[in-house]
Amino acid sequence: MAFDLNGLVRDNIKALVPYSSARGEYDGDAQIFLDANENAFGSPLGGQYNRYPDPLQSKLKSLISAHNNIAPNKIFIGNGSDEVIDLLIRVFCRPGEDNIMICPPTYGMYEVAANINDVAILRVNLTDEFELDTGAICETINDNTKIIFICSPNNPTGNSMSRESIIKITKSFNGIVVVDEAYIHYSDERSFIDALENCPNLLIMQTFSKAWGLAGLRVGFACANEQIIELLNKVKPPYNINQVSQSLVTKALQNKLSVEKTVEKTLAERKKLEHAFVKFSFVAEVYRSDANFLLTKVKDAKDLYLFLIKNGIVVRDRSNVMLCDECLRITVRTPKENQALLRAFEIYEKSIIY
Ligand SMILES: *Cc1c(COP(=O)(O)O)cnc(C)c1O
Numbered sequence: 001m002a003f004d005l006n007g008l009v010r011d012n013i014k015a016l017v018p019y020s021s022a023r024g025e026y027d028g029d030a031q032i033f034l035d036a037n038e039n040a041f042g043s044p045l046g047g048q049y050n051r052y053p054d055p056l057q058s059k060l061k062s063l064i065s066a067h068n069n070i071a072p073n074k075i076f077i078g079n080g081s082d083e084v085i086d087l088l089i090r091v092f093c094r095p096g097e098d099n100i101m102i103c104p105p106t107y108g109m110y111e112v113a114a115n116i117n118d119v120a121i122l123r124v125n126l127t128d129e130f131e132l133d134t135g136a137i138c139e140t141i142n143d144n145t146k147i148i149f150i151c152s153p154n155n156p157t158g159n160s161m162s163r164e165s166i167i168k169i170t171k172s173f174n175g176i177v178v179v180d181e182a183y184i185h186y187s188d189e190r191s192f193i194d195a196l197e198n199c200p201n202l203l204i205m206q207t208f209s210k211a212w213g214l215a216g217l218r219v220g221f222a223c224a225n226e227q228i229i230e231l232l233n234k235v236k237p238p239y240n241i242n243q244v245s246q247s248l249v250t251k252a253l254q255n256k257l258s259v260e261k262t263v264e265k266t267l268a269e270r271k272k273l274e275h276a277f278v279k280f281s282f283v284a285e286v287y288r289s290d291a292n293f294l295l296t297k298v299k300d301a302k303d304l305y306l307f308l309i310k311n312g313i314v315v316r317d318r319s320n321v322m323l324c325d326e327c328l329r330i331t332v333r334t335p336k337e338n339q340a341l342l343r344a345f346e347i348y349e350k351s352i353i354y
Pocket residue numbers: 079080081082083107151154155180182206207208209210215218219220
């Protein structure tokens with residue numbers, strides 16, 4: 001059976017007449033805009049903040065397009081990737097009827113967004129090696145499965161999923177496969193964006209929140225075939241990306257070099273931490289990471305977590321998450337902060353009694 005996008009979309013979304021904003025209806029170059037009830041006398045901040053922002057973020061999209069070698073009409077920009085996750089579920093999943101699939105342990109927002117929308121969740125855990133269980137995934141999906149969320153590199157495990165597995169799942173599934181590449185810039189693996197050509201049901205998410213260092217601006221994007229992008233545009237809030245974020249991300253994209261440098265630094269620090277961690281007797285395993293964090297198995301995660309808190313250092317306790325027994329997720333930071341962490345580890349090592 002071939003991929004049939006139209007059959008996948010909720011009927012109410014197909015029938016939806018989207019909100020038509022003033023800025024969306026007119027795209028000529030008039031001089032005087034009296035169409036949006038904006039304040040004529042400007043704002044207390046000066047600038048152009050009295051004007052509504054571009055609803056389709058064309059300038060930002062043209063830069064993202066150039067950076068990622070993908071046509072602008074195959075790009076959707078969201079208020080963080082988190083908005084993309086929610087919109088996808090609302091476009092495709094009928095509340096109380098349809099389901100999504102996730103592969104735990106993975107990013108928590110897929111589950112939360114599904115729960116908010118009253119959409120059921122199918123789960124196929126990763127294997128003990130944190131790989132996709134391709135066979136079980138294909139056996140578990142059913143006629144009501146609309147989206148499979150795959151996170152690669154995965155949060156919280158840090159590893160990239162096998163490219164062959166993702167392609168195989170995408171080819172054998174008639175719903176949407178989402179590959180969340182929030183951490184792709186820290187990985188040697190190449191993005192799945194270049195696989196879009198041959199996979200009409202694939203959607204890639206990336207974000208400016210991690211390697212780009214712009215988490216505070218709330219900007220993420222999705223790449224997919226233009227029919228999927230049109231559906232997201234239909235459902236999104238008209239002005240979902242505010243003017244400040246559009247301008248600042250546009251500016252940031254002109255300074256890619258500085259981002260590449262910080263990625264290099266992070267990778268060097270990750271390597272240093274990895275080597276340092278394994279020398280401590282309370283560290284059982286440091287998992288291979290393609291991201292800016294290290295999932296680290298220790299003797300007693302809760303105990304170490306509390307010790308670090310007492311020393312003013314907060315890490316993420318993942319020990320209650322499946323396959324992550326006694327694991328902490330530790331973000332790689334600056335040399336100074338990482339040194340402070342290692343000093344705390346040394347004090348902890350001396351304090352434990354076996
Ligand atoms: C941090 C993160 C994101 C980013 O979400 P934003 O809403 O863009 O900040 C997306 N996916 C994963 C797996 C993440 O860890």
